[in-house]
Amino acid sequence: xxxxxxxxxxxxxxELRPIKIEAGVLERADGSAYLEVGGNKILVAVYGPRESxxxxxxxxxxxxxxxxxxxxxxSVDDRKRPGPDRRSSEISKITADALRPALxxxxxxxxxxxxxxxxxxxxxxxxxxxxxxxxxxxxDAGVPMKDIVVGCAAGKVNDEIVLDLSEVEDKEGQADVPIxxxxxxxxxxxxxxxxxxxxxxxxKAIDLAMEGCRQVSELQKEALMKKYSTE
Amino acid sequence: xxxxENKDLVIPGQILADDEYYSGRGTFKDNGKVCSSLMxxxxxxxxxxxxxxxxSKYVPKKGDxxxxxxxxxxxxxxxxxxxxxxxxxxxxxxxxxxxxxxxNKVFDVGDVLFLRVVDVDEIxxxxxxxxxxxxxxxxxxxxxxxxxxxxxxxxxxxxxMINMIKDKTNCKIVVGxxxxxxxxxxxxxxxxxxxxxxxxxxxxxxxGLTNKIKNKLYLAIxxxxxxxxxxxxxxxxxxxxxxxxxxxxxxxxxxxxAEESKEEKEDKPNIAEVIEELKRKNKxxxxxxxxxxxxxxxxxxxx
Numbered sequence: 001x002x003x004x005x006x007x008x009x010x011x012x013x014x015e016l017r018p019i020k021i022e023a024g025v026l027e028r029a030d031g032s033a034y035l036e037v038g039g040n041k042i043l044v045a046v047y048g049p050r051e052s053x054x055x056x057x058x059x060x061x062x063x064x065x066x067x068x069x070x071x072x073x074x075s076v077d078d079r080k081r082p083g084p085d086r087r088s089s090e091i092s093k094i095t096a097d098a099l100r101p102a103l104x105x106x107x108x109x110x111x112x113x114x115x116x117x118x119x120x121x122x123x124x125x126x127x128x129x130x131x132x133x134x135x136x137x138x139x140d141a142g143v144p145m146k147d148i149v150v151g152c153a154a155g156k157v158n159d160e161i162v163l164d165l166s167e168v169e170d171k172e173g174q175a176d177v178p179i180x181x182x183x184x185x186x187x188x189x190x191x192x193x194x195x196x197x198x199x200x201x202x203x204k205a206i207d208l209a210m211e212g213c214r215q216v217s218e219l220q221k222e223a224l225m226k227k228y229s230t231e
Numbered sequence: 232x233x234x235x236e237n238k239d240l241v242i243p244g245q246i247l248a249d250d251e252y253y254s255g256r257g258t259f260k261d262n263g264k265v266c267s268s269l270m271x272x273x274x275x276x277x278x279x280x281x282x283x284x285x286x287s288k289y290v291p292k293k294g295d296x297x298x299x300x301x302x303x304x305x306x307x308x309x310x311x312x313x314x315x316x317x318x319x320x321x322x323x324x325x326x327x328x329x330x331x332x333x334x335n336k337v338f339d340v341g342d343v344l345f346l347r348v349v350d351v352d353e354i355x356x357x358x359x360x361x362x363x364x365x366x367x368x369x370x371x372x373x374x375x376x377x378x379x380x381x382x383x384x385x386x387x388x389x390x391x392m393i394n395m396i397k398d399k400t401n402c403k404i405v406v407g408x409x410x411x412x413x414x415x416x417x418x419x420x421x422x423x424x425x426x427x428x429x430x431x432x433x434x435x436x437x438x439g440l441t442n443k444i445k446n447k448l449y450l451a452i453x454x455x456x457x458x459x460x461x462x463x464x465x466x467x468x469x470x471x472x473x474x475x476x477x478x479x480x481x482x483x484x485x486x487x488x489a490e491e492s493k494e495e496k497e498d499k500p501n502i503a504e505v506i507e508e509l510k511r512k513n514k515x516x517x518x519x520x521x522x523x524x525x526x527x528x529x530x531x532x533x534x
């Protein structure tokens with residue numbers, strides 16, 4: 001019965017929006033990635049590991065990462081006031097926290113990695129898309145890591161658990177559960193939940209989102225392989 | 232059980248082999264499996280798996296020869312940018328010994344130097360020195376920036392690649408292990424050499440690179456492949472064809488050499504050899520100009 005249901009944009013309940021990932025798009029950054037998921041367009045630049053000019057952030061035994069998530073003023077329907085706000089500060093923090101467990105920075109003590117996530121166009125699910133793109137950019141920069149972190153969301157719309165919410169579904173839906181995970185081990189590095197879900201629904205949403213992550217992960221790998229195999 | 236072949240392109244988190252293999256650089260063990268931690272090419276030797284990264288930052292190691300730029304002049308030392316997350320320091324006594332001189336009269340901010348890493352402390356700060364042949368300040372020329380992991384490829388087997396470029400362009404080239412390359416010659420040639428070096432960097436993971444670059448060089452400088460050269464190239468091709476697989480070994484050899492020179496501090500890096508070789512060659516070719524330029528090029532502290 002569930003598989004019969006067609007969503008507003010014609011997708012099945014477990015269908016992702018079309019995704020396009022490209023690695024190494026910026027010349028001057030150490031690593032970069034460009035990602036499109038449905039109507040989202042996201043550009044990520046990674047600089048480092050580099051010597052830090054902020055002494056108080058440095059760790060004597062390991063490297064540190066900093067992350068900045070920013071939405072362009074023209075990325076949404078109404079103009080977004082430029083500059084950091086509560087939402088972007090939160091997403092910056094959770095992105096850094098989601099990526100950190102995968103990185104192996106013991107060989108780079110007292111150094112810092114900067115990640116800049118720029119949302120050029122937004123259409124729901126930018127935090128997950130940002131994490132997905134940021135980890136591709138980190139691989140492109142040559143940062144050692146245990147696994148390529150990938151993000152994906154599931155949610156509840158019209159009393160059904162569905163994968164990868166679009167902007168309309170996010171606004172009109174009943175719940176949104178974005179997760180980020182390391183696909184090899186299945187460790188979840190980010191778990192947020194917004195809205196009302198029963199216990200079974202929540203478990204179902206996580207299973208669905210993890211399945212979505214695995215699909216996106218294959219696309220990440222493809223994008224990275226593609227960059228170096230064409231030559 | 233092994234899941235990859237030598238020279239395969241791998242990505243972080245990819246499972247490379249089971250427990251009976253040893254995990255080398257660029258890999259880690261997790262749950263009885265050897266996994267890659269970098270994006271790069273697999274290098275397999277005696278059950279030891281390593282991953283040679285495609286991109287990485289230079290981390291200073293004792294004994295390396297590097298090219299650095301003076302960032303700051305302090306009371307008794309220079310701050311040197313060595314294209315790494317960690318800055319280097321050049322203490323005044325490494326240059327003057329016991330003598331006391333004004334530091335900024337010898338090297339000033341912006342000067343580019345050829346240096347040796349004398350020591351690296353536990354917070355990875357690199358202490359630099361000028362002891363060794365050809366160490367000192369560069370006059371003129373341009374600096375080309377490449378990934379440090381591509382340095383062995385630029386030098387080639389026993390310097391084959393770099394010597395070919397030097398002979399053809401008549402440029403002086405010095406390669407630092409931190410991925411900075413100093414090039415000096417005619418202005419056009421400098422630019423050409425820069426482009427060639429960037430080409431090598433971009434295609435470092437492909438095979439048959441030396442020949443490809445050779446053809447490019449001849450085409451760019453002579454306008455065409457000269458008939459004799461053409462023949463030579465053909466001959467080489469015929470000769471090499473039956474043992475095409477040897478290229479992998481060649482690559483390995485290069486890597487091994489590079490690795491050894493990095494790992495063993497006693498073992499002098501082959502870059503130094505190459506430079507010395509070039510000097511000897513230059514001496515033979517045109518002793519006059521060398522004599523002049525050597526005065527210009529290097530300030531030697533240890534007379």
